[in-house]
Each structure stands twice: as structure tokens, then as C-alpha cells.
Amino acid sequence: MILVYADHDRGVIEPLTFQALTFARDIDPDVHAVLIGGSSAGLNASTAAAELGEYGAQVVHIAGLSDYSDYAPLAAARALVTLLGSTGAQALIAASSPRGNEVLAHVAAITDRPFVADCYSIAIGAPHKIVRARWAGNLHEEVDVDAEAADVLIATVFPHITEATTAPAAGAITEFTAAVSQDDLAVQVINRVGASTGGVTLPEAKVIVSGGRGMGGPDGFGILESIAAALGGTVGCTRVVTSAGWRPHSEQVGQTGTKVAPDLYLACGISGATQHLAGCKNSKTLVAINTDPDATIMNHADYIIVGDVNQVLPMVLQEIQDAKS
Ligand SMILES: Cc1cc2nc3c(=O)[nH]c(=O)nc-3n(C[C@H](O)[C@H](O)[C@H](O)COP(=O)(O)OP(=O)(O)OC[C@H]3O[C@@H](n4cnc5c(N)ncnc54)[C@H](O)[C@@H]3O)c2cc1C
Secondary structure: OEEEEOOEEOOEEOOHHHHHHHHHHHHOOOEEEEEEOOHHHOOOHHHHHHHHHHOOEEEEEEEOOOOOOOOOHHHHHHHHHHHHHHHOOOEEEEEOOHHHHHHHHHHHHHHOOOEEEEEEEEEOOOOEEEEEEEHHHOEEEEEEEOOOOOOOEEEEEOOOOOOOOOOOOOOEEEEOOOOOOOHHHOOOOOOOOOOOOOOOOHHHOOEEEEEOHHHOOHHHHHHHHHHHHHOOOEEEEOHHHHHOOOOOHHHEEOOOOEOOOOOEEEEEOOOOOHHHHHHHOOOOEEEEEEOOOOOHHHHHOOEEEEOOHHHHHHHHHHHHHHHHO
């Protein structure tokens, strides 16, 4: 049996969890999911369990901690450790999100087991044979993990290497009591400021209209917002843009930002640095607009437009609006 840690944000399950469930089913169809936190964390147990069941979770274990009102990595890890001791799971898997990696790293440290992050493929055995991403996916590493040290394999799944597919299963809820102390709750999200709410988020967006230094400044992003809105998508950007304070970090795509896999990624005034491509190379269609025909991104794009964003983007927006009217 494989346990999948189902991270949720105030009750909304992290979409990458569904990829992790799909990935886990390929290793062993007997997949269980784990949710930490109860209604105080915004969790509706039956709704969440039904969602996880849709993606193949036979059983959904829930630790309804009353003091767990928002993400608390060590407390989540302690709860997972409690469960690991009683379920006989052969692996504990999560999505390779910042939170998935943080929680599972705690589990590994507490139980003195190895932790393998960013996996592309896992074959449980002796040793466990794993291929995983290094350098944000620019290098694939083959790893043999000692099966004695990793009697329960603790691993995260690289984003977007598996498309989440449904495989309806029971999603039967079973509650468990986790050995979590107040000390484990010392690090916990207590407030959020600045981040926008609502709208399509980067990881789930089907269309991302992304801007780089070539947009010229924060005002340049107005047209990207209009195009994103017209296409039902969202805005992304490069690190240069977030470092300059033109856009919030939550919109950054790349190695140190979010890894995305939309149907369409429109890269505007972006050079295509390795660290940026690491986040968008799984896009189904990549369109680049750049004044420089030799920019790196042009070699990775499905379609290129050599031109100034200030001239090209208004025409793109007009075409979309005409097509919709
Ligand atoms: C450890 C590390 C981690 C990093 N992580 C990330 C990350 O997660 N995400 C990320 O994006 N970067 C990351 N970077 C930074 C990365 O190396 C690049 O510096 C960055 O991606 C470049 O951003 P850019 O394409 O916006 O800017 P530039 O490289 O300056 O490119 C601007 C492009 O705009 C074009 N242009 C200029 N004017 C116009 C115009 N009017 N019309 C059309 N095109 C125009 C230019 O030809 C150029 O190609 C990281 C770097 C390091 C060292």
C-alpha cells in the first residue's frame, strides 16, 4: 500500500496531489490518502475524501487536529509518522511542492529514513530504483535507494511529469489520533497578506500569459492581464520581474518559482534562461514574442513572433476579442 500526503490550503486540495495519486497508483493500485486538520483548518472531510477517492484513494485517513488551523509542517509530519507506524505502507509519497517537500523532509528526519525528492519514476525493490530531477529538471539522476534504510520509501513526485487521471475508488474516511504536541505547532501559518484571492492559480491555469524584462516595467503587464482575462488564464513572470518588484513572487515561473504545465504559455519579452525554462518547459504549446530572433526561448518555442511586445500584444488582444465577438 502507498500513502499519499494530500496537502490542502484551508480545505482546498493542492492540485498536484492528484498527480501524486495518479503516480502512486502506477506503483501499487492500493493507494491511501492522508489529510491533516479538521474543520478549524477549513477542511470539509467528506468533500475532500470524495475528491481524493475520485483519483484512486481507497481510504482517506484524517487526523482532525483541533489546534491545526492552518499549515503547520512539523505537526503534519508528526501525524504522518503516527500513521506510518500503524498502516504498513511501503511508501509515503507527496507532490513536490514546497510544502510537500517540507513535510516529508520532517518525516524522514524524525524517522531517520532517507528522503528522495523530485522523482520521475519509482520502482520499489531492493534497492528501490528511482529516477529523479536535479537542477530543476535539467538533469535526470538515477538513484538506488537502500531498501533496508528506506523500509518505507519517502519521496516526492516532480510536478507535471504525470497527468492527473481519475480512477474512482471508495475514498472511505477513517479518522486517526495523531501524537502532536503544542511544540509541533510552533511553526504555523497565522496570517496571510498581499496574495490575491480568487481567480485561476498558476499551477492549474490552462493559459499563462507571462512577461519578462522586455515588458519594460509594471505598467507593461496591463495588456498581459487583459489577454489572460480574455483567454480565461492568468499572468506569470520571470524572476527579473519579481526582483524588480513589478509583480508578486507568487507569479514567478521557474526553478525558484512555480513549475507550470498549461495548454498555452505565452512568453512575452522573456529571454528563456535555464532557470525560467525549468518552470515552463512542460507547457503543451509555447509561444514566444521577442525582438531578438536569437533569444534562447526561440529555440524552445512552438511558435515565435519576432517583434516588439508593445506592437504585437495589442494586435494579439484585438484578434482574441474579434474572435470572441
Ligand atoms: C539560482 C537562480 C534561480 C533562478 N530562478 C529563476 C526562476 O525561477 N525564474 C526565472 O524566470 N528566472 C530565474 N532566475 C533568473 C534567470 O537566470 C534569468 O535572469 C531571468 O529568467 C531572466 O528574466 P527575463 O527573461 O525577464 O530577462 P532578460 O534575460 O533580460 O530577457 C529580456 C528579454 O526581453 C526581450 N525584449 C526586450 N525588450 C523587448 C520588447 N520591447 N519586445 C519584445 N522583447 C523584448 C529581450 O530580447 C530579452 O530576450 C534564476 C537565477 C538563478 C541564479
